[in-house]
Amino acid sequence: MEKVISGIRPTGNLHLGNYFGAVKNFLRMQEDYDSMFFIADWHSLTTHPNPENIQKNARIILAEYLACGLKPELSPIYIQSDVKEVLELYLFLNMNAYLGELERTTSFKDKARKQPNNVNAGLLTYPTLMAADILIHRAEKVPVGKDQEQNMEMARKFAKRFNHTYGEEIFPIPQSFSFSGEMIKIPGLDGSGKMGKSEGNCIYLKDDEKTIKKKVMKAVTDGGPSSLNSEKPEVIQNLFTFMEIVSSPDTFEYFNDKWNSCEIRYGDMKKQLAEDINKYCAPIREGIEYYSNNDALLDRIAKEGAEKARESAQETLKLVRKVIGFK
Ligand code: ATP
Ligand code: MG
Numbered sequence: 001m002e003k004v005i006s007g008i009r010p011t012g013n014l015h016l017g018n019y020f021g022a023v024k025n026f027l028r029m030q031e032d033y034d035s036m037f038f039i040a041d042w043h044s045l046t047t048h049p050n051p052e053n054i055q056k057n058a059r060i061i062l063a064e065y066l067a068c069g070l071k072p073e074l075s076p077i078y079i080q081s082d083v084k085e086v087l088e089l090y091l092f093l094n095m096n097a098y099l100g101e102l103e104r105t106t107s108f109k110d111k112a113r114k115q116p117n118n119v120n121a122g123l124l125t126y127p128t129l130m131a132a133d134i135l136i137h138r139a140e141k142v143p144v145g146k147d148q149e150q151n152m153e154m155a156r157k158f159a160k161r162f163n164h165t166y167g168e169e170i171f172p173i174p175q176s177f178s179f180s181g182e183m184i185k186i187p188g189l190d191g192s193g194k195m196g197k198s199e200g201n202c203i204y205l206k207d208d209e210k211t212i213k214k215k216v217m218k219a220v221t222d223g224g225p226s227s228l229n230s231e232k233p234e235v236i237q238n239l240f241t242f243m244e245i246v247s248s249p250d251t252f253e254y255f256n257d258k259w260n261s262c263e264i265r266y267g268d269m270k271k272q273l274a275e276d277i278n279k280y281c282a283p284i285r286e287g288i289e290y291y292s293n294n295d296a297l298l299d300r301i302a303k304e305g306a307e308k309a310r311e312s313a314q315e316t317l318k319l320v321r322k323v324i325g326f327k
Contacts, residue, residue: 004033004036059295103124130148
């Protein structure tokens with residue numbers, strides 16, 4: 001089975017966009033591949049986060065992924081900073097990573113522009129740490145979004161360079177991995193095209209029934225259709241897109257017919273949508289509650305994940321040290 005590694009950014013709570021756009025793919029992946037997941041807490045240091053948040057954020061994200069259905073017995077999940085082996089590989093890879101190529105990456109240039117007073121070396125060598133995360137397990141596939149494509153290109157470059165320098169195929173060349181075509185985008189309900197943390201328009205998996213209802217009832221709508229079977233403007237289409245995902249086909253058809261016959265009442269539709277989102281999220285929300293209040297269980301899962309990851313990492317490091325000359 002092909003080896004797949006996925007990094008998870010420990011930034012706040014999961015929202016419906018994350019869930020349908022990313023987490024659901026992870027759930028499928030754990031069934032079909034030899035996969036591992038890690039929470040990238042070292043990566044978050046490039047922006048100097050508050051020390052109190054580091055562990056808290058990792059735990060939140062761990063609890064939320066478990067609640068979504070990630071099964072640690074199928075695919076280990078670990079916290080990056082629990083696997084120090086990654087750092088040794090990061091050091092080795094940095095010896096063959098060049099200032100020019102690191103400076104040229106878009107993600108570095110973007111970050112340097114955003115935080116001009118904190119253009120640190122960690123930011124510069126972000127691609128080598130990411131390459132180390134992948135190569136430490138000799139992973140073959142990495143599910144990434146478009147924004148990570150350039151960093152994946154760097155990881156391939158570092159892998160090839162290392163293999164070439166030492167004349168041995170230590171690392172497979174990792175490929176970006178996307179799921180068969182069906183990329184979905186969850187819209188925002190505030191009239192913006194996308195639900196996102198930066199957009200501030202998220203429905204979070206942890207939101208309770210009342211919060212969900214409040215957010216959905218505030219969704220932007222228009223004056224209603226003025227002719228039969230008319231095309232839906234974007235804000236209305238967004239409501240229907242949501243409904244298609246969380247409601248039953250019958251419910252969707254019911255409101256679609258109402259739209260087509262110009263009898264739609266947005267208030268009714270939103271109420272139904274809020275109910276269906278709540279129904280969908282309720283078991284996940286309970287799971288989040290359960291894991292968040294069970295520190296011992298979270299500790300055990302993270303520890304077991306780290307043990308499996310370290311085993312795989314140590315095998316790779318043995319080969320790496322040997323070809324470098326540390327015998
Ligand atoms: P930010 O605003 O900080 O970029 P975000 O809300 O967009 O945060 P990310 O952390 O960038 O969330 O995304 C994590 C994963 O969730 C990515 O794989 C991304 O493609 C996916 N994702 C985020 N928002 C959506 C969305 N609205 N629809 C589908 N997928 C999404
Ligand atoms: Mg984003």
